[in-house]
Amino acid sequence: MERRTIKVDVLARVEGEGALRLVIEDGKLREAELRIFEPPRFFEAFLRGRSCMEVPDITARICGICPVAYQMSAVHAMEDALGIAITPEIRALRRLLYCGEWIESHVLHMYMLHAPDFLGYDGAVEMAKDHPDVVRDGLALKKTGNEILRLLGGREIHPINVRVGGFYRVPAKRELRDLREALLRGRDASLGTVKLVAGFEFPDVERDYEFVSLGNAGEYPFNEGHVLSNKGLDITPQQYDAHFEEFHVKRSNALHSRHIGHGAYLTGPLARYSLNAALLSPLAQEAAKQGGLGPTCNNPFRSIVIRAVEVVYAFDEALRIIDAYEPPDRPFVDAPMRAGVGYACTEAPRGMLFHRYRLDTEGSVLDAKIVPPTSQNQPSIEADLLDFAPRWLDLPDERLGHLCEQAIRNHDPCISCATHFLKLDVVRE
Amino acid sequence: MWVGGEGDGPPEQSSARTPPPNLDPLRGSSPQGEGEDRVLHRLVIGIGNPDRGDDGVGRLVAQRLRGHRPPDIHIEEQDGGAAPLIEYLRNADRVWLIDAAVSGAPPGTIRRTDCNVTDALPMRTGASSHGLGVPEAVALARTLHGLPRVCMLYTVEGVIFAPGAGMTPAVSDAADALVARLLNELRSA
DSSP states (O other), X not given: OOBOEEEEEEEOXXXXXXXXXXXXXXXEEEEEEEEEOSOOOXXXXXXXXXXXXXXXXXXXXXXXXXXXXXXXXHXXXXXXXXXXXXXXXXXXXXXXXXXXXXXXXXXXXXXXXXXXXXXXXXXXXXXXHHOHHHHHHHHHHHHHHHHHHHHXXXXXXXXXXXXXXXXXXXXXXXXXXXXXXXXXXXXXXHHHHXXXXXXXXXXXXXXXXXXXXXXXXXXXXXXXXXXXXXXXXXXXXXXXXXHEEEEOOTTBSSOEEEEXXXXXXXXXXXXXXXXXXXXXXXXXXXXXXXXXXXXXXXXXXGHHHHHHHHHHHHHHHHHHHHHHOOOOSSSBOOOOOOOEEEEEEEEETTEEEEEEEEEOTTSBEEEEEEEOHHXXXXXXXXXXXXXXXXXXXXXXXXXXXXXXXXXXXXXXXXXXXXXXXXXXXXXXX | OEEOSGGGXXXXXXXXXXXXXXXXXXXXXXXXXXXXXXXXXXXXXXXXXXXXXXXXXXXXXXXHHHTTOXXXXXXXXXXXXXXXHHHHHHHEEEEEEEEEXXXXXXXXXXXXXXXXXXXXXXXXXXXXXXXXXXXXXXXXXXXXXXXXXXXXXEEEEOOOOOTTOOOOHHHHHHHHHHHHHHHHHHHHO
16 A cells, blocks of 8 residues: 655644644545644633623634624624614624725735745745735735724724624714725725736636525625525524534534535635625626636635635725715614524625524523634535545645645635644645 | 744844835824824834733733833834734834744743844744734835834743733743843933
């Protein structure tokens, strides 16, 4: 039996700690396991007994890259449990906040983490020596996203201004208008990003994913909608538990997730785009066309093009919201406490994020369930590797390892959210 | 937090580097905090996570320095993410970065590295977002727009980095020693 071992100790440019093990026997790929040894973080457990009003700020601490997603799923779930409805103005401001997060998170991933894969560099530092303008553009775009977070969230990381029922403070019209010039520049620059990443060389692979994302809300999804799939699923977030289940696998401290009766599914840019492309703004739709995207996309390596299109959309949407903005009379609606169960799904940059909370009559959390996108995507990431890696087995070890890392980065996994480094271990035997 | 061995650089180097010709003045909004809309002449940045034991030593130094702050010294605390650090390094003339380190040296060991002299700061895997932390920020800033005229990195060796842990007494003592040393250096810088 031929045995060949390739070991990449640290897979950089992902958030969190984990390892990938590939076992190859006699030239055939036998196993592809994403092992997550990030210690469990027990957020669901220590939310018990906390006031529902505290939860958005606690869950924001789950992730430094996508804190808004955790705040948004938490507040919407609490509002569902308490039976309160937010005003259209608050809803628009939450979309604007999400635009900021999509911009900063997508741009970080595209420019600093994923582009080096396509341009043949070990990382952004090496890439910057030959392509300083690319890195400068990325940093400038990211900064604009951060400025939205700072204005609406109170600060750029782990925002503190979101509350159940609305915001603690809403911006004056003038404050939003001050963002306009930077957003216009950012929107122009984001069209350049689409052109840049669309010119990368993509492995010619596709998979028949079950795409799952929010949709049917009459808008490209951020905060609301039904949970849809390209295989016919159409449910409300309240029905999520009946259709999806988490399960433990020994190799991972993050729970995996499956669509009951169907198996692995994929959330994130590919799913969102494939289920909602027609809801992008005309400018973003044109950018998608110019970027070579069709109505759907099943090649995960092209996820970088979709992220770029989503950044165009986020700038466009942010400008639309700012231009239409009229400050609400009150920054929040009252949130009288009552017992209940609340559910919400929102679209984190890297995929759909489900929260469920059960509250007592005082509004204290009795139990919590948080299903991050990376937990949902883990089985699909492994399936990608099982599907793609056999085509690459003849490649030198270093190239094989690199492509596998890139295949993982296609999905911008946030392992620390799901439970933090990835270690890649390829065994050929 | 830095994870590195001997690569943390010899102490007490001094830079003979001339000011980078392409140090941009502030354009648009500056990093958040005091000193907006102006070039940051002298900037101290304490880096780390105060909730992870010795990792908070950089920020502790920044906080203690505030109580003795000489005029026109701008003091910031950061978690170590690359993007804001690059921005600070673009907008400041003289910068002192304070961070925790792990190299196997005794706890509380202080190292001083002149980033304008040392090309190869140890890239490492640490408590930063998506693997982009202080060394990457310094390297990117150097490539993109040149480093500040003075760019000094002080590290304090730590041993305990667990979430919620307290600070090792030797590390806390070193923070006091480093504050005194920095005050001395800042007076003449």
